[in-house]
Structures are given as C-alpha cells and as structure tokens.
Amino acid sequence: MKDNIMLDLRNIHKSFFIGTPNEFEVLHGLNFTVKEGEFVSIVGQSGSGKSTLMNIIGALDRPTAGEYNLDGVDIEKAKDNELSALRNKKIGFVFQTYNLIARTSALKNVELPMMYAGMGRSERAERARELLAEVDMTDRMMHKPDELSGGQKQRVAIARAMANDPAIILADEPTGALDSSTGRMIMDIFHKLHEEHGKTIVLITHSPELSMETERIITLKDGTIIGESTGNWQGLKAKEGE
Amino acid sequence: MLFSENILVALAGLKANKMRSLLTMLGIIIGIASVITIKTIGNTMTQFINEKMQSMGANNIQVGIMQKEGKKDLFYGRESDTYVRPMTDDDLISPDMLKSFREKFKDEVTYVVLSEYVTDGNYQKSEIVQGDRTAKVSVVGYNEDSFKFNKTKILGGRAFLKRDYDEAKRVCLLSDRAVERLYDGNMDEAIGKPIEVTVDGTYYTYYVVGVYEYVEQSLSLTGSNSPNPVTDLQIPYSTARNENHNQNKGYSYFNVVTAVGVDNNSFSKEMRDYFNVNFYSRNDAYDVIVLTASSMMEEFNSIIGMVETGLTVIAAISLLVGGIGVMNIMLVSITERTKEIGTRKALGATNFSIRLQFITEAVVICIIGGIIGIFLGVGLGTVIMKFVNQTAVISPDSILLAVGFSMVIGTFFGYYPANKAAKLNPIDALRYE
Ligand SMILES: Nc1ncnc2c1ncn2[C@@H]1O[C@H](COP(=O)(O)OP(=O)(O)OP(=O)(O)O)[C@@H](O)[C@H]1O
Ligand SMILES: [Mg+2]
Numbered sequence: 001m002k003d004n005i006m007l008d009l010r011n012i013h014k015s016f017f018i019g020t021p022n023e024f025e026v027l028h029g030l031n032f033t034v035k036e037g038e039f040v041s042i043v044g045q046s047g048s049g050k051s052t053l054m055n056i057i058g059a060l061d062r063p064t065a066g067e068y069n070l071d072g073v074d075i076e077k078a079k080d081n082e083l084s085a086l087r088n089k090k091i092g093f094v095f096q097t098y099n100l101i102a103r104t105s106a107l108k109n110v111e112l113p114m115m116y117a118g119m120g121r122s123e124r125a126e127r128a129r130e131l132l133a134e135v136d137m138t139d140r141m142m143h144k145p146d147e148l149s150g151g152q153k154q155r156v157a158i159a160r161a162m163a164n165d166p167a168i169i170l171a172d173e174p175t176g177a178l179d180s181s182t183g184r185m186i187m188d189i190f191h192k193l194h195e196e197h198g199k200t201i202v203l204i205t206h207s208p209e210l211s212m213e214t215e216r217i218i219t220l221k222d223g224t225i226i227g228e229s230t231g232n233w234q235g236l237k238a239k240e241g242e
Numbered sequence: 243m244l245f246s247e248n249i250l251v252a253l254a255g256l257k258a259n260k261m262r263s264l265l266t267m268l269g270i271i272i273g274i275a276s277v278i279t280i281k282t283i284g285n286t287m288t289q290f291i292n293e294k295m296q297s298m299g300a301n302n303i304q305v306g307i308m309q310k311e312g313k314k315d316l317f318y319g320r321e322s323d324t325y326v327r328p329m330t331d332d333d334l335i336s337p338d339m340l341k342s343f344r345e346k347f348k349d350e351v352t353y354v355v356l357s358e359y360v361t362d363g364n365y366q367k368s369e370i371v372q373g374d375r376t377a378k379v380s381v382v383g384y385n386e387d388s389f390k391f392n393k394t395k396i397l398g399g400r401a402f403l404k405r406d407y408d409e410a411k412r413v414c415l416l417s418d419r420a421v422e423r424l425y426d427g428n429m430d431e432a433i434g435k436p437i438e439v440t441v442d443g444t445y446y447t448y449y450v451v452g453v454y455e456y457v458e459q460s461l462s463l464t465g466s467n468s469p470n471p472v473t474d475l476q477i478p479y480s481t482a483r484n485e486n487h488n489q490n491k492g493y494s495y496f497n498v499v500t501a502v503g504v505d506n507n508s509f510s511k512e513m514r515d516y517f518n519v520n521f522y523s524r525n526d527a528y529d530v531i532v533l534t535a536s537s538m539m540e541e542f543n544s545i546i547g548m549v550e551t552g553l554t555v556i557a558a559i560s561l562l563v564g565g566i567g568v569m570n571i572m573l574v575s576i577t578e579r580t581k582e583i584g585t586r587k588a589l590g591a592t593n594f595s596i597r598l599q600f601i602t603e604a605v606v607i608c609i610i611g612g613i614i615g616i617f618l619g620v621g622l623g624t625v626i627m628k629f630v631n632q633t634a635v636i637s638p639d640s641i642l643l644a645v646g647f648s649m650v651i652g653t654f655f656g657y658y659p660a661n662k663a664a665k666l667n668p669i670d671a672l673r674y675e
Contacts, residue, residue, distance in 0.1 A: 093589070
C-alpha cells in the first residue's frame, strides 16, 4: 500500500498576473511525489511559494503549466464540478485561520462536507459527533466558533477535514496561530491521523522541530525545491517503542 | 437536505443582522402590505356594493335620458365625443309616452316608480320647526307605485288615498323618527294637523295624515347609525311636481319594477328599443338608456377593478424597489462572506450549491418580508374597513399571490448576487481579506 503514489506533480509552474503585461512566476517547475500514507512537511522562507503550492495540491487553484495527478485524477483536465467533488471526498483542509463557518455550531461545521456529499441528516450528525469525540470536543460541539478558543477551533477544523474520510489532509501552518503547548496538542492529533487512520498528510510549517517530526521534509526557496530530507519520525517512533 | 439546511443558515444570518434585515425587507413589506390592503378594500367594496344592488332589487330597471351615440362610458355605458346641446323639456319622457309604455307592457311591468324632491338642489337644508324643536327632513314626492314598492309601513293615521295623488293634495306622511323629535313620539299630536316646513327659506304647509316607519337607507356605506337621521317628509308625487312647477313636464329618470319571471336583461333592451324606436328616432341628440342591477354591478366591479389595478401597479413599483434593495444587500452580504464562500468551496461546495444557498437566502428575506406585509396589509385593510363599519373581506387568493410574488422577487433579485458568489474562484475567495 505504501508504494501507491498519492500526489504526482511534474514540472509545476505558477504565475500571477500583477498588472499586464508583467507576469510574476512564483513556482518554477516543481517535481515531487507523495506516497499514500506518507507524512510530508514543506518548509521554506516566507514568500517562497509554500501556500501557492498547497493551493495547487488542494485543487483550489490550477497550475499555469505542468501536470498534476491526484490519486489517479488528472487535475489539469478536470472540470470545476469534478474539482468540487474531489475537494469534498479526497481532501481535508486545515487552515492557519481555522475558517470555521460563523454562526454555525461546531457540529454543523463538521457536518458541512458530508452535507455537500449528500449524506443523510442523522447519519452525518452521528459521524460528526464521533469525529468531535476523537478530537476531544464532545462537550463543546454545540458551541459557535466565536465561543471557542483557537486550539478548540483548530480541533473542530481537523474533525471537519476528516468528515468524508479523505485520502489526504492538507494543513497550511495549522499551529501558526497557536501557542506551543496547544500546537503540540494539534500535532499529536495529526500523528494520530497518520498512524491510526493511515492518512496521507502534507503539512506546511515554519517550525523546524515540527517538520522534524514528519517522515520527509521538502524545502522550498524562491519557488524551487532546494532540498529533500528525511524527518526524524522513524526515530521518534523507535524511541516511543522503547 | 441541502435545501432546509440553507433555510436555517439564512435564518441564522437574518437573526445576526436584525436591523439590517428589517431595513432590507422594508420595501417588500410596504409593497406587499399595500397590495393586500388595496385588495382587501377592493374586495370589501365589491362585495358590499353587489349585496346592496342585489337587495335593491334584481328586478329593478332604471330608465333615463342620455345624449345619443359615442364611445363606451365607465358608468352609463356610453360617452358622447361631442356635446350636442343641453337637454330641453322636449327631450324628456312625456306622461303620454309613459302611459303607452305601461299599456304595452302591462304584464311585464309591476311598478313604475317615480319620485321627486322638493328642492332647489339642496334638500338637506329642509327643516320642520315646532316651537323649540326641530327635525331635519327631505321633502320628497312619491307616486303610488313607489309607495307600494318601498313597502312603506304606516304606524298611525292613514296612507295617501287615490284622491291625494290625483288631485295633488297638500298632505304628508311624517317618519316615526321625526315624530319622536317633534312630539316625543306622540303620533296623535301630529296627525290631522298642519305642519310647516322650510325648504331653503321657502315655507310649505302640509296636513299630516299619517306616520310611517323609517327604514335606514340601504345604499349607505357607513350604515348610518345616526341618532338623528334626515328622514323623508313624504308627499304625493303630483304635489311635489306642483311645488317644483314641473306638473306638465316629462320625466328624465324613473325606475321600472318588473314582474316575477321577467328576464331583466332582455326586457330592459326591449324596453329601451320601444322608447327609442317609437319616440326618439327623430330626436337629434337624446334618447333613452336603461340600467339594470346586474349591468350596474358589472360597471361597478369594472371600476373597482380598474382602480385596484392602478393602485396595484403603484404598489408593484414599491415591490420592485424592495427587490432592488434585497439585491443590494445580497451583494453586500456576499462580499462580507467571501471567505466563507471560499471555505465552503474548499469543503466541496459546488457552484450550484453556493448559488442555491444565496438564492434561498434572498427568497427567505422576501418571504418573511412578504408575510409581515400580509399581516400588515390585512390589519390595515380591516382597520380601514372598520371605519366605514364593514367587515373586511380577505381573499386567500391575494395572500397566495403575495407569497408567490415574494418568492419570484427573491429568486429574480437574488439570482445575480448568488451567481456572482457561485462563480468566485475558490482560492481568490479564500484569500479575500
Ligand atoms: N494571488 C496572488 N497574486 C499575486 N501574487 C501572489 C498571489 N498569491 C501569492 N503571491 C505571491 O507569491 C509568492 C508566494 O506566496 P505564498 O503565499 O505561496 O508564500 P508562502 O511561502 O506561503 O509564505 P508564508 O510563509 O509567508 O505563508 C509571494 O511573493 C506572494 O506575493
Ligand atoms: Mg503561506
């Protein structure tokens, strides 16, 4: 199973039009793959193109040039509705700013992707409860986002990302707005998703320690991959096992 | 389902911005309330008038003189495009014409009802003064047929005799109300005595021969429960004609009451043709027209319908403005919630579901506005009708129409903003600050 290619990016370019005729290229032909069940982190300086890359991986944006295959689907050929379905079923997003829907309870927020997937009312409510229990948010599930702390919001967001049991979790600086102990708790949840649920996870982070906890680290500089290294996840595992 | 979920989201949004929601709805509320008020008043009037016309007698035909030819008029069914000349006595229906008409149609015609006010045009000023007591009256002459047709009930004394009519006797019947005011209800004090009445400064004297029971006017919208109504001082028709110096003149107007079983629609035309063929074919300007209760009802209904339509068009303009207000606030709301739209798209919302969400929201605003408007309109219509002592007639049709119309407005004016939201690029929406 571990050898299945989940993400396959070839020669990905991305440019933005910042006032004609200037074209501003942010990604200069990236090549990399992520295998199913892998926990990968992307690091790099601010402005190096991490989020831009992540948006392409998440099918929120299309590359200007290059080929991208997500779990067997050619993204550059997919239509808008197919991309919607793909984001709904295969991808779970976790944002730095949580992005919970205002005025809507934690439970309803977690239900949302299932609603878009067309799941029945009682079924999705039950699954949302289970997911919230898994991130230890059972007693807060009726609260609205503005009644929750940052860490609590991010836990709800992770539960929501897991709603349709996606193949891959994309997290863009999920701990960036949290203090280190709360960040630690969120990281632990990611490890649990990786180890117990076998999720493929791509994590963007500024923190070298957090990236070291992953299996593989991709380093970006000015829109180019300047290095790939192995993380210390295996080492940590071994330590834990002792 | 997605749909009911959207309604809940929309309601939560409205609740969060109560003031803004209310202001947004105002145009819709006012528009729908006006439509419902207009319809309620229109329906009540229509029902009232139709009932009254029916009670006035379905077997009643009005006959009158009008200028010939022309286009259709609102009320009398005709309109002359040019004014030929004023009406003269020669244009009137003469007593001889009336006589031959009665003979020709004696089986069909039960009564020919004639009445005439003694007046110089301002009969309301007539008054009986007895010492320090006064009673307002209108001095009006009735022929024998109208007395019978009106089913006037004599409470004391006697009715007019044939002699009174034929010889234009100066006799009168007082109403019980007038007797109440003048003699504290003691009829004996009134009967057999002369009574003096001033009509616009002119004094007339009549002998009171009897007292009749006053019946409220049937065609009064306010139902006149006045404790001191102006009642008729009834005198013979011939007497009234004398007072007005009209004794040899013809009639410009009278009522014909037909016998049971006569089809008024065809008979009224037959009657009109009888007069016009026999007596008016050579008249250069005037001829006879007829009006039945049902034709009058049709005319009334069409007038009310036209007024209603006109007012409704005005109200519809306010609905249009309301709709534009909804569209405006939807555009604001979508801009404010750009990030939410981006998040929803990231979670798998299709363009269709985003469009549906915002159209639903616009429709919800409009329907809530519409419902408030319906309550307001029904309330307002009821209150206005209460002022004229009528029970408001609320038609379920117009309520359904109002709800339907709000939905259409919501969909129509919600579509553009909703579509704009649906077409947002997911990443642009997510990155929106
Ligand atoms: N929509 C856009 N239009 C124009 N330029 C853009 C757009 N999105 C990103 N950029 C530019 O692309 C570059 C990379 O941005 P990106 O957000 O990917 O950086 P990042 O690596 O995520 O940085 P950070 O660590 O600060 O989040 C930046 O220089 C940014 O200005
Ligand atoms: Mg970034």
